[in-house]
Every structure is written in C-alpha cells, then in structure tokens.
Amino acid sequence: MLTPLKEFATDIRIQQMEAFKARGFGHMGGSLSITDCLAALYGGILRIDPKNPNWEDRDRLVVSKGHSGPALYATLALKGYFPLEVLKTLNQNGTILPSHCDRNLTPGVDMTTGSLGQGASTACGMALGLKLSGKDARVYLVLGDGECQEGQVWEMALFAAQHKLGNFIVFLDYNKRQLDGYVSDICNLEDPAAKFESFNWYVKRIQGNDPDKIYEVILETQKNQKDHPAMIVLDTIKGSGVKQIEDIVLNHHLNISTELADEIINQLIKQKEG
Amino acid sequence: MFKCIYNGGKEAKAGKTVFGDTIRKLIEEDSQVVYLDADLMNSIGTSGLEKVFPNQVIEVGIQEANMAGLAGGLSAVGKKPFMHTFASFAGRRCFDQVFISIAYAKNNVRIIGSDPGITSAYNGGTHMPFEDICLYRAIPHSTVIEFTDSAMTAALLPVIKDRPGLTYCRLSRKNCVAIYSEDSVFEPGVANLLRDGKDAVIFACGYMVSESLKAAEELEKEGISVAVIDMFTIKPLDSAKVLAYAEKTGAVVTAENGNIVGGLGAAVASCLSETKPTPVIRVGVKDEFGQVGTPEYLASVYGLTPTDVIAAVKKSISLKK
Numbered sequence: 001m002l003t004p005l006k007e008f009a010t011d012i013r014i015q016q017m018e019a020f021k022a023r024g025f026g027h028m029g030g031s032l033s034i035t036d037c038l039a040a041l042y043g044g045i046l047r048i049d050p051k052n053p054n055w056e057d058r059d060r061l062v063v064s065k066g067h068s069g070p071a072l073y074a075t076l077a078l079k080g081y082f083p084l085e086v087l088k089t090l091n092q093n094g095t096i097l098p099s100h101c102d103r104n105l106t107p108g109v110d111m112t113t114g115s116l117g118q119g120a121s122t123a124c125g126m127a128l129g130l131k132l133s134g135k136d137a138r139v140y141l142v143l144g145d146g147e148c149q150e151g152q153v154w155e156m157a158l159f160a161a162q163h164k165l166g167n168f169i170v171f172l173d174y175n176k177r178q179l180d181g182y183v184s185d186i187c188n189l190e191d192p193a194a195k196f197e198s199f200n201w202y203v204k205r206i207q208g209n210d211p212d213k214i215y216e217v218i219l220e221t222q223k224n225q226k227d228h229p230a231m232i233v234l235d236t237i238k239g240s241g242v243k244q245i246e247d248i249v250l251n252h253h254l255n256i257s258t259e260l261a262d263e264i265i266n267q268l269i270k271q272k273e274g
Numbered sequence: 275m276f277k278c279i280y281n282g283g284k285e286a287k288a289g290k291t292v293f294g295d296t297i298r299k300l301i302e303e304d305s306q307v308v309y310l311d312a313d314l315m316n317s318i319g320t321s322g323l324e325k326v327f328p329n330q331v332i333e334v335g336i337q338e339a340n341m342a343g344l345a346g347g348l349s350a351v352g353k354k355p356f357m358h359t360f361a362s363f364a365g366r367r368c369f370d371q372v373f374i375s376i377a378y379a380k381n382n383v384r385i386i387g388s389d390p391g392i393t394s395a396y397n398g399g400t401h402m403p404f405e406d407i408c409l410y411r412a413i414p415h416s417t418v419i420e421f422t423d424s425a426m427t428a429a430l431l432p433v434i435k436d437r438p439g440l441t442y443c444r445l446s447r448k449n450c451v452a453i454y455s456e457d458s459v460f461e462p463g464v465a466n467l468l469r470d471g472k473d474a475v476i477f478a479c480g481y482m483v484s485e486s487l488k489a490a491e492e493l494e495k496e497g498i499s500v501a502v503i504d505m506f507t508i509k510p511l512d513s514a515k516v517l518a519y520a521e522k523t524g525a526v527v528t529a530e531n532g533n534i535v536g537g538l539g540a541a542v543a544s545c546l547s548e549t550k551p552t553p554v555i556r557v558g559v560k561d562e563f564g565q566v567g568t569p570e571y572l573a574s575v576y577g578l579t580p581t582d583v584i585a586a587v588k589k590s591i592s593l594k595k
Contacts, residue, residue, distance in 0.1 A: 056352070103350070104380050111350060112379035115370055121340045122375050125347020132308065132329045133351070152371070155340035162335075 001274050005211035008078070009039035013241050014268045015074035015087055019097070021261030022088035027099065029238040029251035031071035033175040033209070034063070034142055036241075037234060038075045040214035041140060050080040053107045059137050060126050062111040064119025065144035065173065066100035067253075073097045073106065081108035117150030119143070120170075124156045127168035127229075138222070141170045146178030149187045154199075161200040164227035169218065172231060174208065175238035179252040196231040208234025209241065241268075276458035278468045280487050285424050285452040289445055292424035293386070294319025296431045297356065301330045307435065308348050310357040312338050318358055318388055318447060338363045342371035342385075349381035354435055360394070361387030361444055365406030377413045377440040384434050390420065390444040390480055391531030392572035394564070402564020408536025410442040411509050417462060418509040420444040420480040425454040426506060433462065444480060451484035453504070465512035471501035474525035474587045477516065477542050479505045481569075482529035482557065482578060489583035500587055508538050513545045520552040525590035527555050529583055534558035553593035555586040 002010060012035045020026040042048075047059045063072050070090060077084045082096070089095040096105045100114025111126070113119040123141035130137050147153060160168055172192055176183050183189055193205040202225040206217050214234065221230045238252075239245035242264050248254065297320055300307045313336045315321045324331040334341040338359050345355040359367075364387035376383045387406055394401045410418045419434070421427040421443060434441045441462075453468070460466070468483070469490055478486040483504050490500040501519055505512065505528075520526050526546065528539035539556030546552045559576045573579050 060351075102379075111347070112374065115374045117339075118343050118371055118375045121343020121371065122347035122350065122379070124340075125344035125349075126351045127347075128332070128344060129308070129348040129351035129353045132353070152337075152339045152343065155337035156343070159334065159337065159340055159344070163332075 002272060003212050005039050005043045005215060007272055008043050009036050009211050009241070010268050010272050011078055012039055012071060012074045014265055015078060015084060016070045017261055017265050017268070019070050019074065019087040019090040020256050021258055023091045025253065025255045026070055026090065027067040027252060028245050028254050028256070029177065030065055030144065030173065030175065031068045032239045032241055032245060033236040034068050034173050035071050036209045036211040037142060037171050037173070037214055038071055039211040040218060042075050042079055043211065043215065045215065045218050047137065050108065053081060057135060057137055060110040060123070060139045062113065062119045062123035062126070062139070063101055063142045064113050064123065065116065065142060065147055066113030066119065068142070069097070069099060069101045072101060072109065076106070076108040116144065116147040117152035120153045120156040124160050124165065124168065127160070127165045128163060131165060131167055138167045138169060141168070143170060143172050145172060145174045145176065145183050145189055145192070148172070148189055148192065157196060157199045157201070160229035165229045166225055166227040168229040169221055170229065170231050172233045173236055174233050175236040177238040177249070177252070181250065193231070193233045200228065202228040202230040203233070205233040205235065208236035276460060276466055277455040278453060279455050280451070280453050280468065280484065282488065283452055284449045287424055288447065288449050289424050289427060290317070290319035290447040292428050293445060296428050298323060300432060300435055301327050304354065304435065305330070306352060306354045308332065308353045308355045310334050310341050310345055310355060312336055312341050312359045312363070314359055338368040339371045342368040343375045345383045346375035346379055346381040349383055354382065356384045356386060358386040358388065360401055361390045361403035361406045362394070362401045364442070365403055365409045369409055372440065373413055377416060380439070382438050384441045384443065386443050386445050388445045388447050390446060391559070392569050392576060392578065393446045393448060393481060393531070395569055395572065396566050398566035399564040404533040404559045404564060406444065407508055407530070407532050407538065411536060411541065413440060415439050416509060417441040417507070419462060419507050422480060422483050422504055422506050423450040423453045425456050425458055426460055428456070429458060430460050430462070433460070437462065446481065453483055460506065463507045463510050463512060465507065465515045466504040467501065468504055469502040471499040472523060473499045474527060474591050475501040475503060475519040475523045476527045476529055476583065476587065477503050477505045477538065478529040479508060479538050481531040485578065485580050486529050486583050488580040489587065492580060492584055493587060498587065498591070505538055508541060511541050511545055516542055516545050517549055520546050520550050524552060524594045525587070526552050527557060527583065527586045527590050529557040531578060532559060533561060535561055553590045555590045557583050557586045
C-alpha cells in the first residue's frame with residue numbers, strides 16, 4: 001500500500017505522462033524529478049484555495065525551472081484548478097499549458113518562468129513583498145541544479161540572507177543532469193548545501209524522491225529556519241519514478257510513442273494498486 | 275496643461291534632487307510604493323531613505339538582474355515598484371530579466387534609467403547609454419518616456435505610479451535647461467507643441483528639446499519658421515501629432531540624445547513611411563560608442579548641437595517636393 005502522498009505523487013506522474021503522450025514529446029526528466037516535491041507541497045503544505053487561485057493571502061510557489069511545467073500542471077489539475085482533460089492540450093496551439101510556466105495563462109501558476117535563474121529573483125521579490133506587507137504567507141521556490149550555473153541565482157542567495165527572508169523556502173532539484181549531460185562534467189555544482197550554508201541560509205539535504213520525507217522536512221524547516229531563507233537540497237533522479245526514462249542519460253526533453261507512454265502509465269497504475 | 279518657460283536658462287534644482295524629493299513624497303502617500311536601487315542611491319538623491327522607510331526602500335546592492343526580478347515579484351504580490359540604476363545598466367545589464375520577469379509576466383514596474391546619452395559625461399563609454407531607447411522600445415507593450423526637465427519629472431512620476439505594465443523613464447541627474455513651469459501637467463502619449471512653425475517640424479526628446487528650441491530661434495532669424503514638439507513619450511508614439519505636423523510642414527527632423535538606430539527618429543520615420551512619406555532627417559548619435567568628455571564636447575563630437583539641428587532642418591526642407 002502506498003502512503004497517501006506517494007499515491008498522490010503516482011497520480012501526478014500518470015497525469016503528466018498522459019499530457020506527454022497526447023503531444024508526443026516534452027521535458028520529461030525534470031518534470032518527473034520534482035514530482036515528489038510537488039506532491040508534498042500540494043499534499044498539505046501549501047496554504048491555497050483552488051477555487052480562488054488569486055487569493056491574496058495564499059502561499060506562492062515559483063517553479064523557476066519552468067520547463068518542469070507539465071508536472072505542475074498535472075498537480076494543479078488533480079487539485080481541481082482546471083479539468084484533467086485540459087492536460088491533453090499541453091503545447092497544443094492556443095493552449096493554457098505552455099512548455100514553460102506562465103502565470104497569465106494557467107490558473108494556479110504564480111509566476112512566469114523559463115529563462116533560467118529568473119524565478120529565483122521573482123520568488124525572492126514575492127517573499128520580500130509579503131514580508132514588507134506584514135503577511136504570514138510563505139513563498140516556495142524550485143530551482144534546478146543546472147540553473148544554478150546562472151549568476152542571478154547567487155545574487156538572490158546573497159540578497160535573501162541579507163533581508164532575513166524567513167518566509168522563503170527553496171528546493172534544489174539536484175538530479176545531477178542538465179540538457180547537455182551531467183552537471184559535474186559541464187560546470188560542477190559540487191556541494192550545494194555547503195555553498196548555501198556559507199551564504200547564511202538554513203540548509204537541509206535529503207533524498208528527494210520520497211514525498212513523506214520531504215513533507216516532514218518542510219515542517220521541520222518552517223519551525224527552525226527563523227529569519228533565515230531555507231534551502232532544501234533534494235537528491236533526486238532525473239526522470240524519477242519511471243525506469244524507462246531514468247535510464248536515458250540525456251532525458252531532458254524526449255519524444256515518446258503512444259505505446260511506450262501507455263506502458264509507463266499502466267505500470268504506474270499497477271504501483272498504485274500494489 | 276503645460277506652460278513652456280524656455281529662455282535658455284537652466285533650472286534651479288538638479289534632476290536628482292527633484293527625483294529624490296518626489297520619490298519620498300510617493301512613498302509617504304502610498305504605502306504600496308517600493309523603491310529599489312542598485313548601489314546608486316547616493317547618486318540619485320535617494321540616499322538615506324532606506325533608513326527612514328525600511329519597509330518601502332530597498333538598497334539591493336550591485337545586482338541589477340536580481341533587482342529587476344525582485345521588482346517583478348514585488349509587483350506580483352501587489353506592490354508598486356520603482357527601480358533605478360544608470361540607463362546603461364537598466365538597458366543592457368538586465369534586459370532579459372526586464373523582458374521576461376517584468377514585461378512578459380505582465381508585472382507593473384517603473385524603471386528609471388539615469389544619465390541618458392552624453393549626460394553621463396566623465397563616466398565614459400561603459401556608462402554612456404545610446405541604445406536604451408531602442409532596447410526598451412523593442413519590448414512589447416512597453417512605455418518609453420524621457421523626462422525633459424525636472425518639472426516634468428516631478429509631475430510624471432506620480433502619474434506613472436499606477437500605470438500598468440512596464441514603464442521606462444530616462445532621467446538626467448543634473449540641472450537641465452528649464453522648459454516647463456512647475457505647475458505643468460503631462461499626459462503620457464501626448465506630445466507637447468512648444469513652438470509652432472510652418473516650414474519644418476522638429477520632433478525632439480530629452481536633452482535635445484532645448485537644443486532644438488535654440489535652433490528654431492536661430493532659424494527664425496533667417497526667416498525659416500520651425501515647429502518644435504517635445505516627444506517625451508517615445509512609445510506609444512503620438513502618431514496623430516507626427517502626422518499632423520508632417521502634413522502641415524512637409525519637412526521633418528528628429529533629435530535625440532542617443533543612437534539613431536531604433537530611437538525616436540526611427541519611430542517617427544517608420545510612422546510616416548507607412549502613412550505619409552515625408553523627408554525625415556535624424557539628429558542623433560550615428561551608430562557610435564560613448565567616450566569621456568564634457569557634455570558640450572560630446573555634443574559636438576556626436577552631432578547633437580543646435581548647429582547640427584539647423585543643418586538637418588535645412589536639409590529636410592531641401593528634400594521637400
């Protein structure tokens with residue numbers, strides 16, 4: 001039997017695979033690798049109201065690695081922001097679900113992202129603004145590991161600590177791979193936990209594909225970060241939860257046949273049934 | 275309504291003083307206003323405000339890209355951000371962040387770029403923005419303004435505070451030639467006819483407004499009647515006035531303190547070529563980089579003097595059919 005959060009994560013995987021299947025291609029690796037984090041966030045952490053996506057006092061989530069939109073869209077649909085059938089319009093002409101997240105198109109998407117590094121600053125600005133207004137809402141941010149090669153991320157890291165953004169929790173999807181190959185072969189991030197610690201952040205590093213563990217660590221972080229921004233480094237696998245995709249080294253963006261998508265979806269359904 | 279008080283004299287207060295005073299007033303009047311700066315508060319008259327208004331004034335540090343993103347995020351949670359840096363950095367240094375995190379994301383942010391064109395003087399080529407108008411014009415749905423003098427700065431900042439989308443404003447830190455009375459009122463998108471004329475028209479902005487008025491005075495002595503229109507809103511262009519004065523005079527000159535590539539002259543010329551083809555002579559920097567020097571020296575090097583405007587007017591008149 002799967003735990004409720006693991007079941008939710010499996011449902012998110014099934015629904016994003018349905019979207020990829022309908023279009024025949026997409027950013028599968030990075031979408032799958034943040035799925036467990038999204039399951040934890042939308043499985044009880046985020047203070048949100050799917051019926052009122054623009055609720056002023058809601059928590060915000062910025063997926064700075066905007067190409068992971070499909071995982072977020074699947075999560076939002078499962079939470080009732082829009083019908084599940086809409087997922088099949090991913091990247092179709094005129095869709096509300098573009099390849100990269102767009103806050104003006106998709107109900108529940110809090111920030112437009114896709115030019116890497118930029119979600120770091122916009123999320124930080126949101127956390128700053130909420131703090132300046134005396135609101136108790138939190139801002140969550142998902143960064144990619146390859147994305148941390150952008151200087152802007154480190155500008156934000158300095159700023160968030162300086163301004164004591166204790167309402168800001170960042171996840172690093174440390175799946176070790178980027179479009180062209182392994183992060184360590186291209187421009188190594190080495191030990192990101194140590195780096196953010198040296199920037200005066202509250203830092204945790206955990207196995208990143210267990211939603212129950214992520215959930216627990218978020219609660220612990222909220223309690224302990226005080227006036228520090230928090231970084232939770234998630235050791236993940238690019239493509240996690242789908243062996244056929246995990247095993248492809250360059251799985252940033254893939255084509256997928258209907259047959260393979262169905263095989264994967266059936267295998268995920270079986271996991272749920274135990 | 276505006277009143278033109280031009281007599282060639284400079285204004286009493288420096289642009290930066292008026293800017294600092296006006297930003298302070300806006301912060302006091304509207305708790306949603308947030309002012310961001312990238313280590314240039316001491317240069318633009320806002321120094322110390324971060325201590326008085328810690329919840330509304332943020333000294334970001336030397337990180338323009340992050341600042342543009344912060345501004346976008348602040349807007350997304352309901353704030354009204356103003357951000358300032360030198361125009362060279364506002365244009366080049368954080369262009370993608372302005373484009374995506376502010377404009378494409380439909381956030382409402384006002385960006386102030388100071389030291390436009392040759393007014394950056396001794397800061398030289400690295401700091402001399404000739405391209406910012408072109409860059410900001412190229413962002414869809416943007417508003418591009420150049421404050422003509424301090425009276426306009428004080429009057430327009432409160433107006434753009436609630437303007438939706440991205441608004442970029444060029445601002446001189448120094449004492450400009452006084453053009454407007456302090457009680458003047460301006461409307462973005464509506465150009466101001468400062469001087470009427472029938473033989474040619476000069477569409478000018480910023481530093482070149484006073485130089486164009488000087489040129490028109492000289493030309494009048496020669497019996498040439500020239501209209502001067504202040505195009506302080508470069509985008510959206512007041513195309514009705516452009517068309518009306520092209521029609522009336524049949525000879526058009528544009529004058530701007532920046533590269534003619536993609537600037538005010540390009541905007542006016544495009545507008546006319548698609549509606550009423552008319553000779554347009556562009557006064558401006560002819561695709562060059564900046565350098566150190568006094569503004570007067572730089573004006574002569576780059577062809578931004580009243581003499582250059584006079585030559586352009588005569589050329590445009592000679593091209594009339």
